[in-house]
Amino acid sequence: MRISDDRYSRDRLRLDLALRFIHHEARTHTIRAWTGLTDDRIRKLYRTYLYEAGGMGVARHRGKSPRQAAFFTRSLRMRREAAVFASVSSLYGLITPQTVTIDRAIDRAAPPAPTVARGALLCEAFETYRALVGEPQISFEHAVFLLGALHSGDELRVAHCRECCGVLVTDRLTLRTPVCNDCSGARRTTTAGDGA
Numbered sequence: 360m361r362i363s364d365d366r367y368s369r370d371r372l373r374l375d376l377a378l379r380f381i382h383h384e385a386r387t388h389t390i391r392a393w394t395g396l397t398d399d400r401i402r403k404l405y406r407t408y409l410y411e412a413g414g415m416g417v418a419r420h421r422g423k424s425p426r427q428a429a430f431f432t433r434s435l436r437m438r439r440e441a442a443v444f445a446s447v448s449s450l451y452g453l454i455t456p457q458t459v460t461i462d463r464a465i466d467r468a469a470p471p472a473p474t475v476a477r478g479a480l481l482c483e484a485f486e487t488y489r490a491l492v493g494e495p496q497i498s499f500e501h502a503v504f505l506l507g508a509l510h511s512g513d514e515l516r517v518a519h520c521r522e523c524c525g526v527l528v529t530d531r532l533t534l535r536t537p538v539c540n541d542c543s544g545a546r547r548t549t550t551a552g553d554g555a
Contacts, residue, residue: 369475372475372479373394373395373396373475374394374396374404376393376394376475376478376479376482377390377394377396377401377404378404378408379478379479379482380393380394380478380482380499381401381404381405381408381417382417383482383485383499384417384419384498384499384500385499385500385503386421386422386424386500387401387402388424389424389500389503392473393473393474393475393477393478393481394475394478395475405417405419424500424503424504425498425500425501425504426504428508428514428515428530430501431497431501431505431508431515431528432515432528432529432530435540436496437496437497438527438528438540439540440488440492440495440496440497441497441505441528442525442526442527442528442539443488443491443492444484444485444488444497444502444505445505445509445517445526445527445528446526447484447487447488447491448481448484448506448509449517449526450484450487451480451481451483451484451487452480453477453480453481453484453506454506454509454510454517470507470510470511471510481502481503481506484502485499485502488502505528509528512531513531514530514531515528515529515530515531516528516529516530516531518533518536518537520537520538520539520542521536521537521538522538522539522542523539523541523542525539525541525542527539
């Protein structure tokens, strides 16, 4: 009896996580990767719990997930939002100090596997990020990609501002020690004030 109780609890956690992912407009293959549910089960879950219950405001995205690292460094706003998500992910334990300090040219450790427990933390981190940022531009699918990209370290990395030590998401090939948007703006204001 205890074994079946454990199986029920595991299934319930997977279904609950799938519903959270659906509410965040995750694609079917992303939900499958993090929950282990079949595509058919995910579609039925969507249809049963959201469509029939009047949750038609949740969009179902099709096709491939976002895969462009430049999305996170293309503007000041996106760099700031990526830094906020990276900071929140670090607080939830999704990004560890090893993620930040390991030199990927020497040690290519595999990123942590998607699990139900990590998926729940990912949802918490994404919901916290959305609460902190007004009109957020990073979708859930982008957040999943950003987390994976920071773990792999091939294109993006977590860095710290040389002025204030704030968390930054930077291009992996950046040679100079980065400066955050706030410190960069303060420096420009100080320089402009000195020249006047």
